[in-house]
Amino acid sequence: METLISVIPVYFFIFLGLTLKKKFKERIDEKSYVILSFYFLQPILVFWGLTRAPIDYAFIMSPLIYLYAVFSVVIVILIISKKIFKDSKDRTIFIAVSLVGNTGNIGVPLGIALFGEQSVPYTSIINIANMFFIYIFSVYFFAKDSFTIKKSILSILKLPGLWVALFAIIINHYQVPIHKDISKILQMGAYAAIVIQLIIFGVYLSELKIKAMNWKLSLHISLVKHILLPIVGVFFVLHSDLNSYVASVVMMQFMVPLAVNNVNLAALYNCKPYDVTASVLVSTVIFSALLYFYIHLIKYFLGDF
Structure with a gap:
């Protein structure tokens, strides 16, 4: 029950956005919010997450295992995408969106509810790994339909989140102290x-x-996100040498629904943002229905947490 209650604020803010648009209509410019989020607030979230805890073995391995599983599934969907979808934009969305989970908005608070605040460094670093995947892989596939390969790569290099992440890793590696007041500002931005x-x-x-x-x-994306990726993720986690606590946190991050960031990218590159929104909605509903079973699945493989 506590786990289910923890996701109520998530649905509250989604409902708030829905209500605002319904009431104010053209006075709400969604692309302005996308630009504000993608180019200003998201880099703050990246920096805050990467400077939350010192770098150690589990801190490094948890995002690597996450990425191993994600890129393993990428190979599969690259092969099957042309057989499933004839429309090029549908193929782009299927490839770019299917594996981008909501590791931040749902993953971080859900981790606190299930595993306590000590899970935050691990959920945060996995969220950063997920953002790297978005910035490099997803952005490339969204951009390639509108730009040449050269322009697609340049569009990736222009993203502030990528450079902020590299800067944060350097700060963390050399243990540069961050003043508590600055840390509080970063937390507010995150x-x-x-x-x-x-x-x-x-x-x-x-x-x-x-x-x-x-x-x-929407259903093909959810099949990949909620069935194929968790199966591959469980395999990689069980064959890792992470302790059961960190392994449980990593496994949970494979199971979260699609990220809202997918809508941002689709809007920025004019690639059917409403179809992407629909896919995120379907994924969120499926996740809500499967959450109870996901928790018991983690307990079955890794024990109580």
Whole structure:
């Protein structure tokens, strides 16, 4: 029950965004929120997460295992995408979106609810790994339909989150102290990033028409996100040498629903943002239905936490 209660604020802010758009309509410019989030608040979240705890073995291995599993599934979906989808933008969304989980907005608070505050460094670093995947892999696939390969790579290099992450790793590696007042400002910015992401999702959700949803795309994405990726993720976690606590945290991050950041990218590169919103909605509903079973699955393999 405590776990289910912990995700109530997530749905509250989504509903807030939906209500705001319904009430104010054209006075709410969703792309302005996307730009604010992607270019300003997200880099703050990246820096805050990467400077939360000193770098140790578990801190390094947890995101690596996450990425091993994700890129293993990438190979599979690259092979099957052309057989499933004829439309090039549907293929792009399927490849770029299917593996981008909500490791920040849901993963971090859910980790606190299940494992306590000591899980934050691990959920944060996995969230950063997920952001690297977004900035490099997903951005490339979204951009390639609109730009040449050279311009796609340049668009990745222009993303502030990538450079902020590298800077944060250097700060953490050399143990440069961060003043407590600055740390508090960073924390405020990080939480603001989470809130604005959920509101953006609600804003796009308000324009969604269920009858016009691309169900084929949404259900195939959810099949990858909620069945294939968790299976591969469990395999990698069980064959790692992480302790059961950290392994449980990593396993949980494979199971979270699709990230709202997917909507940001689709909007920035004009790649069917409402179809992506629909996929995120379907994934979130499926996650809510499977959450109880996911928790017992983690306990079955790794014991109580």
